[in-house]
Amino acid sequence: GxxxxxxxxxxxxxSDPNDIEYFEIYxxxxxxxxxFSSTLDKYVGYTEFGIKxxxxxxxxxxxxxxxxxxxxxxxxxxxxxxxxxALTKS
Numbered sequence: 001g002x003x004x005x006x007x008x009x010x011x012x013x014x015s016d017p018n019d020i021e022y023f024e025i026y027x028x029x030x031x032x033x034x035x036f037s038s039t040l041d042k043y044v045g046y047t048e049f050g051i052k053x054x055x056x057x058x059x060x061x062x063x064x065x066x067x068x069x070x071x072x073x074x075x076x077x078x079x080x081x082x083x084x085x086a087l088t089k090s
Contacts (some may be wrong), residue, residue, distance in 0.1 A: 002029050010075035015083045022071035026050070038071045 007025040022038040034050035034057075036043045042058050045051030057063055 004028055008070075008074070010071075010079070010082065012075070012079060012083065015079050017076055017079075020071070020075050020079060022075050024067070024070075026053070036067055038068070041068070 005027045007023075007027070009023060011021040011023065013019050020038075022036075024036040026033045026035065032046050032050075034043050034045040034047075034054045036057075042064070043054035045054035057067075
């Protein structure tokens with residue numbers, strides 16, 4: 001079965017750190033439950049369960065600080081590689 005799946009990644013239009021969005025999307029049986037967006041700087045729920053999870057994560061300041069750090073770790077440390085690779089393909 002499908003069950004649980006998480007997507008995460010970076011969306012960017014330039015190598016400027018302010019133009020980079022880090023996201024995490026949590027799915028269960030192909031249904032989007034909740035997501036984090038660095039642009040919104042919080043989790044947003046899409047189902048009753050997802051809203052509860054988003055609220056719990058948003059209220060946990062240590063967890064939110066960890067998610068914010070993931071933007072730097074995953075996106076900002078690799079943006080030059082991603083950006084140059086995209087430019088050479090276009």
